[in-house]
Amino acid sequence: xTKHVPIGLVETPFQPRLEALSTAKSWTNWAGYVSPAxxxxxxxxxxxxxxxxxxxDISPMHKYRISGPDALEVVNRLVTRDVAKLRDGRxxxxxxxxxxxxxxxxxTMFRYSETDFRLCCQEPMYTWLLDTAWGFDAEIADESQDIxxxxxxxxxxxxxxxxxxxxxxxEMKPFDWREIEPDLWVSRTGFTGxxxxxxxxxxxxxxxxxxxxxASGSHWGLKAIGFEALNICRIEAGFVAAGFDFQPVxxxxxxxxxxxxxxxxxxxxxxxxxxxxxxxxxxLKQRQTGLRYHLRKIDIGGFKxxxxxxxxxxxxxxxxxxxxxxxxxxxxxxxxLAEFKAPFGEGITDDLWAEVYVNEEGQWDKRLVPVTIEDxxxxxxxxxxxxxxxxx
Amino acid sequence: MTTPTYDAIVIGAGxxxxxxxxxxxxxxxxxxxxxxxxxxxxxxxxxxxxxxxxVPEIAHLLYNLHPKxxxxxxxxxxxxxxxLRKLASVSLxxxxxxxxxxxxxxxxxxxxxxxxxxxxxxLMRRLTLFAGLLGxxxxxxxxxxxxxxxxxxxxxxxxxxxxxxxxxxRIGKKDMREFLRVLLSNAYDLILDDLEDSPLAxxxxxxxxxxxxxxxxxxxxxxxxxxxxxxxxGAQLPMGGMGAVSAAFETAARAAGAEILTGYGVARVLVENxxxxxxxxxxxxxxxxxxxxxxxxxxPAMMLAGAKHYDVEAxxxxxxxxxxxxxxxxxxxxxxxxxxxxxxTDLAASRLLIAPSATYVERxxxxxxxxxxxxxxxxxxxxxxxxxxxxVKDGRHVISAVVTSVPYGLEGxxxxxxxxxxxxITIATLEKYAPGIGALVIEKQVLSxxxxxxxxxxxxxxxxxxxxxxxxxxxxxxxxxxAHYRFGPEGYYLCGAGAHPGGDVTGLAGxxxxxxxxxxxxx
Numbered sequence: 075x076t077k078h079v080p081i082g083l084v085e086t087p088f089q090p091r092l093e094a095l096s097t098a099k100s101w102t103n104w105a106g107y108v109s110p111a112x113x114x115x116x117x118x119x120x121x122x123x124x125x126x127x128x129x130x131d132i133s134p135m136h137k138y139r140i141s142g143p144d145a146l147e148v149v150n151r152l153v154t155r156d157v158a159k160l161r162d163g164r165x166x167x168x169x170x171x172x173x174x175x176x177x178x179x180x181x182t183m184f185r186y187s188e189t190d191f192r193l194c195c196q197e198p199m200y201t202w203l204l205d206t207a208w209g210f211d212a213e214i215a216d217e218s219q220d221i222x223x224x225x226x227x228x229x230x231x232x233x234x235x236x237x238x239x240x241x242x243x244x245e246m247k248p249f250d251w252r253e254i255e256p257d258l259w260v261s262r263t264g265f266t267g268x269x270x271x272x273x274x275x276x277x278x279x280x281x282x283x284x285x286x287x288x289a290s291g292s293h294w295g296l297k298a299i300g301f302e303a304l305n306i307c308r309i310e311a312g313f314v315a316a317g318f319d320f321q322p323v324x325x326x327x328x329x330x331x332x333x334x335x336x337x338x339x340x341x342x343x344x345x346x347x348x349x350x351x352x353x354x355x356x357x358l359k360q361r362q363t364g365l366r367y368h369l370r371k372i373d374i375g376g377f378k379x380x381x382x383x384x385x386x387x388x389x390x391x392x393x394x395x396x397x398x399x400x401x402x403x404x405x406x407x408x409x410x411l412a413e414f415k416a417p418f419g420e421g422i423t424d425d426l427w428a429e430v431y432v433n434e435e436g437q438w439d440k441r442l443v444p445v446t447i448e449d450x451x452x453x454x455x456x457x458x459x460x461x462x463x464x465x466x
Numbered sequence: 467m468t469t470p471t472y473d474a475i476v477i478g479a480g481x482x483x484x485x486x487x488x489x490x491x492x493x494x495x496x497x498x499x500x501x502x503x504x505x506x507x508x509x510x511x512x513x514x515x516x517x518x519x520x521v522p523e524i525a526h527l528l529y530n531l532h533p534k535x536x537x538x539x540x541x542x543x544x545x546x547x548x549x550l551r552k553l554a555s556v557s558l559x560x561x562x563x564x565x566x567x568x569x570x571x572x573x574x575x576x577x578x579x580x581x582x583x584x585x586x587x588x589l590m591r592r593l594t595l596f597a598g599l600l601g602x603x604x605x606x607x608x609x610x611x612x613x614x615x616x617x618x619x620x621x622x623x624x625x626x627x628x629x630x631x632x633x634x635x636r637i638g639k640k641d642m643r644e645f646l647r648v649l650l651s652n653a654y655d656l657i658l659d660d661l662e663d664s665p666l667a668x669x670x671x672x673x674x675x676x677x678x679x680x681x682x683x684x685x686x687x688x689x690x691x692x693x694x695x696x697x698x699x700g701a702q703l704p705m706g707g708m709g710a711v712s713a714a715f716e717t718a719a720r721a722a723g724a725e726i727l728t729g730y731g732v733a734r735v736l737v738e739n740x741x742x743x744x745x746x747x748x749x750x751x752x753x754x755x756x757x758x759x760x761x762x763x764x765x766p767a768m769m770l771a772g773a774k775h776y777d778v779e780a781x782x783x784x785x786x787x788x789x790x791x792x793x794x795x796x797x798x799x800x801x802x803x804x805x806x807x808x809x810x811t812d813l814a815a816s817r818l819l820i821a822p823s824a825t826y827v828e829r830x831x832x833x834x835x836x837x838x839x840x841x842x843x844x845x846x847x848x849x850x851x852x853x854x855x856x857x858v859k860d861g862r863h864v865i866s867a868v869v870t871s872v873p874y875g876l877e878g879x880x881x882x883x884x885x886x887x888x889x890x891i892t893i894a895t896l897e898k899y900a901p902g903i904g905a906l907v908i909e910k911q912v913l914s915x916x917x918x919x920x921x922x923x924x925x926x927x928x929x930x931x932x933x934x935x936x937x938x939x940x941x942x943x944x945x946x947x948x949a950h951y952r953f954g955p956e957g958y959y960l961c962g963a964g965a966h967p968g969g970d971v972t973g974l975a976g977x978x979x980x981x982x983x984x985x986x987x988x989x
Contacts, residue, residue, distance in 0.1 A: 173778070173779040173947065202778070206778050208773065208781055208782075208785065210774075350774060350775050350776075350955075354740075355740070355777075
C-alpha cells in the first residue's frame with residue numbers, strides 16, 4: 075500500500091526499517107525528511123557509537139553532482155580551499171561563502187575525477203551551484219532524491235563490513251572514497267571523530283544495503299541511532315554544525331548574522347593563493363581589518379551541560395556564548411563550542427566564565443564556572459585513523 | 467617582470483572612454499585607447515551616405531554635456547574646437563497648432579505665448595531645480611555607506627550626500643516636499659497634474675522616456691526626465707554633426723597625450739593575481755598596463771575579464787541587468803526641402819517631436835512590451851542640413867530620426883524586411899505632419915537596437931548601456947557593490963554609460979572613473 079503524504083515530512087528509503095526499530099517514536103524534521111531524534115534512548119545510542127557500531131540514515135543530506143570539463147574550476151570557484159590538491163578518490167571538508175565572505179554552508183566534496191565531483195551538504199544549494207557554474211562548461215545535477223546513504227560509525231564498524239563481505243575497505247585511509255561494489259560507494263568519513271564509513275547507494279538498493287549490514291551486525295553490537303546521540307559525538311570531535319555553531323548566511327534574516335570561515339577557525343581551509351573564489355576579496359579584507367568573532371572549543375567547569383550559556387570576562391563583561399554544549403560521557407568533561415567576540419577567545423583567553431543555571435529540586439541557582447580554551451578535539455582515539463583498521 | 471607598456475588602457479573610444487583617457491593623460495599618465503571600429507566616437511559618430519552626405523549615425527543632439535567636462539577637457543576651446551547651436555523644440559500637431567519650447571518657455575507657432583505657458587514655466591522651474599540638486603551627485607562617485615563612519619573616504623562621500631540634504635532643505639519646504647513626492651513617481655502623472663494632455667505634455671513625456679524601456683506611466687520616469695534636464699534640458703546641435711563632438715573629444719585626448727588605436731578589437735582583459743594587467747587583442751597581441759578601463763557595457767566588461775574573476779552574486783546581477791534597447795535610428799536623405807503643416811523652414815530646423823500627447827507616448831510603448839513594432843511611434847527628428855548646409859549638397863537634405871519604443875527583441879527577429887517596415891512606419895508617421903515628405907526620400911538607413919548593439923557593443927543596443935531605472939542608478943549603478951567604477955579585479959574600472967551617473971553624452975562616467983582610479987592609488 076502506498077502512503078499518500080499530502081503535506082508534511084517525506085520518508086527516506088530507510089524509513090520502513092527505522093519505523094520498525096523505533097521504540098522512542100521521537101522523530102524530527104531534517105531538511106524536510108522524517109529523521110529519528112532517538113530510536114531507543116540517547117544513552118544506549120551514544121555508547122553504541124563509542125563502543126560498538128551504529129547506523130545513522132544520512133539520506134536527507136543534499137547531494138549535488140558537478141561534472142564537465144570545467145568542473146574543477148567551478149568547484150574551486152565555489153569553495154575556499156584548493157580542490158586541485160584533492161586527489162581522485164578522496165573526500166575533503168569544504169566551506170563556501172557569499173560575496174561578503176560569510177559562510178553559506180559547509181559540507182564534504184567527493185572527488186571522482188577532475189571533471190566529476192559530488193558535494194554533500196545540509197542546505198539546499200541547487201540554484202547557488204547553477205549560478206556558480208554560469209559561464210563554465212559544467213553540469214549541475216541534484217542527486218538528493220536519488221542517492222540514499224548510511225553512516226556506519228563506531229570501533230567495530232570495519233569488522234562488521236568485513237563480515238558483510240565488504241572487507242575491501244581495509245586499505246581505505248580516512249577520507250578515501252571507493253566504489254567497493256558496482257553501485258556501492260564507500261567513503262571513510264563520518265561526523266563522530268571515530269572509526270567509521272559512509273555508504274552511498276541508489277535509492278532502489280537502500281533496503282538491501284540496510285538488511286545486509288543488519289544481518290552481520292548482531293555480533294558487533296550494531297545499533298540504529300538518531301540525531302541526539304550523534305550530536306554528542308560530533309561536539310566531542312569538535313565538528314561545527316550549520317544552524318548551531320554558525321548560521322548559514324542565506325537563511326539568516328538579520329544583518330551581520332553571517333560568520334566567515336576565518337571567524338569559525340578555518341583559516342587553514344582558505345587558500346588565498348589558488349585564484350579567485352567566492353568571497354575571496356572580502357575575506358582578504360577581513361583578514362586585514364580583523365575578525366569580529368572567534369569560534370572556539372572550550373572546557374567548562376562542573377558537569378552541568380552549558381548549551382546556550384553566556385560567557386563573561388572577569389565575571390563581568392559579556393563576551394560570548396556557548397553554541398553547542400554537552401556533558402561528554404567518554405572524556406568525562408563538560409565540553410562545548412563557543413563563540414567569542416574578538417579579541418576574546420583568541421587574544422584574551424583567561425579569566426573567562428560561563429553562566430550556568432541549575433535547578434535543584436525547584437530551587438534555581440546561578441553559577442559562574444571557569445572556561446578553558448581547548449585547541450584539540452575533545453575525543454581523540456588512534457583507532458579512528460588506523461589503516462587497516464583494528465577489529466575494535 | 468617587465469615594465470607595463472602603459473599606465474592605463476581604455477577599451478572603447480566612445481566619448482566616455484576618450485574623457486577617461488584625457489583625464490588620466492592630463493595627470494601625466496600614459497594611456498592607450500583601443501577601439502574596435504575604424505573611427506572613434508561610439509554612438510556619437512557621423513556616417514557617410516551615398517553622395518558624400520554626412521549624417522549623425524546614432525545620437526544626434528547634445529543635452530547633457532557637463533560643463534565640468536567641457537572645461538577640464540577644453541572642449542570648444544582652441545585645443546579641441548566644437549561649435550554648438552541651441553535648438554528650439556517643436557512638438558508637432560497634425561492640425562498645425564504646434565507647441566514650441568524655446569529656452570524653457572512654451573510658445574505657439576505664431577510667436578504668441580502658449581495658453582499653458584505659465585503652468586509649463588512653473589513645472590520647468592521645479593524640474594530644473596530638482597535636476598540641479600540631483601546633478602550634484604553626478605560629478606563624483608556615488609556615496610557609499612561601506613566602512614560606516616569610521617573611514618575618511620566614506621565620510622567624504624557622505625559629505626556629498628549631506629550637502630544634498632542641506633541644499634534640499636534650502637530650497638524651501640514646499641519644493642522639498644514636492645521633490646520627495648515626485649522623485650520616484652511617473653512622468654505621466656507629474657506632467658498631467660499641471661498640463662492638459664496636448665503636444666506640450668507629449669514633448670515632456672517623450673523626453674522622459676527616450677532611450678528607455680519605459681512608457682511615461684512607468685515608475686522612475688520623473689527621475690529620467692530630471693536626468694535629461696541636468697543641464698537645463700535644452701538641446702544643442704553640434705555643427706558638423708555628432709561626429710564633431712567625438713572629434714573634439716578625440717582631439718582633446720590626443721592633445722593630452724593619449725594614444726588612440728582604432729580598428730583593433732579587445733579579445734580579453736588580462737588578470738594576474740587578481741589585478742588587471744593589460745589586454746589581449748583579437749589578433750593575439752598582448753598589451754600590458756597597470757590599469758584597464760572598459761567603456762563597454764557592464765556585462766561585456768565582465769566577460770572580457772572572465773566571469774571567474776567575479777563573485778557569483780556580481781555575475782548574477784550583471785546577468786539580470788535591465789538593458790533592453792528601445793530606440794532605433796532612421797536616417798533619410800531627401801531630394802528637396804520638406805514642408806511641415808503650419809510652419810516655416812525656420813521651425814523645421816528645430817528639434818521636431820512627434821509626441822502629440824502623453825497618452826500617445828504611453829500607447830506607443832505598449833507594443834514594445836510584446837516584442838512588436840509601434841504603429842504610431844514617438845519620433846525625435848532633426849534636419850541638421852537646414853542649420854549646417856555643409857553636411858549635404860545639391861539641394862538635398864537629411865532627416866535624422868530617433869524612433870522610440872522599438873523593441874530590441876522584436877518578435878521574429880531583426881532582418882531586412884523588419885528594418886524596411888520600420889522605415890515605412892517612420893515615413894508614414896512623418897507624412898502626417900509633413901505631407902509629401904515620403905516622395906522626397908531617396909535613401910534610407912535604418913538602425914534597429916540590434917544594429918546599434920552590433921555597431922557599438924552596447925548591450926541590447928541600449929542608449930544608456932543599462933536602463934536608468936531606480937534599481938540601476940546612483941549607488942546601485944551598474945549594480946549593488948559596483949558603484950565606484952571599480953569592477954572586480956584591482957585596477958579594472960568601468961568607465962562607460964553603464965556606470966554612474968549614466969547615459970547621454972555627458973563625459974562624466976569616463977571622467978569620474980578616471981578620477982576614482984587616480985584616487986584609489988592604483989597607478
